[in-house]
Amino acid sequence: MSLTTRAAIARQPHTGWELVDLQLDEPKAHEVRVKFHAAGLCHSDDHITQGDAPVRFPVVGGHEGAGVVESVGPDVRRVKPGDRIVCSYIPACGACRPCSTGHQNMCVKGLNAGTGMFLDGTFRFHLGDEDLGGFCTLGTFSQYAVVSEWACIPLPDDIPFEVGALVGCGVPTGWGSAVHAAGVRAGDTVVIYGAGGVGSNAVQGARYAGAKNVVVVDPVEFKRDMAKVFGATHTFADAREAHDFVVETTWGQLADHAICTPGVLTEEVVDSAVQVVGKGGKVTLTAVGKLGVNTVQVHAGHMIGYQRQVRGALFGDCNPLYDVPKLLGLYRSGDLKLDELITRRYRLEELNDGYRDMAEGKNIRGVVVHES
Ligand SMILES: NC(=O)c1ccc[n+]([C@@H]2O[C@H](COP(=O)([O-])OP(=O)(O)OC[C@H]3O[C@@H](n4cnc5c(N)ncnc54)[C@H](O)[C@@H]3O)[C@@H](O)[C@H]2O)c1
Ligand SMILES: [Zn+2]
Ligand SMILES: [Zn+2]
16 A cells, blocks of 8 residues: 655755655565664755755655664565664665675665655655656655665664764764874874764764874864764865975875865865875865866876775675664764754754754754654
């Protein structure tokens, strides 16, 4: 039986989120129907409404979510009805080439993230005659969604749904950008550009990995204050000041790592990041830039002379099946601050207010709490 679900959709760029009632199909093979309790407001959904994400419109927003499995389709083995789960925005099937070689963050089952189409070529959300996909084949800005069983990670009973939602994207993406993708080591100097929902977790990861200096650049004072809570050792409003500090504190050796997590990646941020790392230094690109713009423009001589590296990081190189439970364990033991990430809670009807607050720099993370 299909059911009716209230959901926030984007019909096209620049018109914000619109609340509609959608029809939701039953789960097919290897799919489950989830009742979401909480959804995080990641900047990547904002790229959709700003026209900077290569998605199929109309689309059901939201890719950070936690809830309860309501029903399951045939052949589902990972979860059962009643299970509390986190949705990973990238599935991990365990059997494809990336999964079987330890790169679960690039699972090929995630190939329809931009269309939300299922692997059999059909959609589960419908508005009249129109098919809709959920962003990242999730759609957590809907009360209910059908998702792949490979996107489901168990959520222990003692972890609140709103905390669980954040470990579906922002937390592992930021943490993993520092710990896995960059590979921060004890004593390193790390510069992190942008301390929002993702960058705050890069700060936590860098600090936990043993960095001596965790330097944060963010134009917003509140973000800089919170970065200190998450473990930043020094904060600056602009990249130039941070650069001068790094030169001084490393006696001209420069930083070991730069991690780019601003809301929108720009040439200026990439340029600052490349200039701030020293010999053998590494720049990790996590943030997304404007659609169609080549944001990475660097002088080859600057790369060669110091043997600098620039690399992209998807989901912080995390394996959802391994890293999500591990991060929740660190939260439980008090080693990872997740409650502090949640600045404000919204009803689904207030989603556009939540994104306005994000744009105005008021939130580390906003969270939608779905009606129960
Ligand atoms: N690679 C991935 O797997 C992945 C996953 C999730 C999000 N993302 C991307 O990561 C980026 C960050 O997402 P978020 O949810 O943390 O966004 P956010 O809006 O919560 O935080 C961005 C922060 O950057 C700051 N900022 C803006 N301009 C800056 C500048 N020039 N220099 C330094 N800081 C600046 C803002 O003040 C804000 O604190 C987005 O582009 C998002 O799409 C990538
Ligand atoms: Zn995200
Ligand atoms: Zn896979």
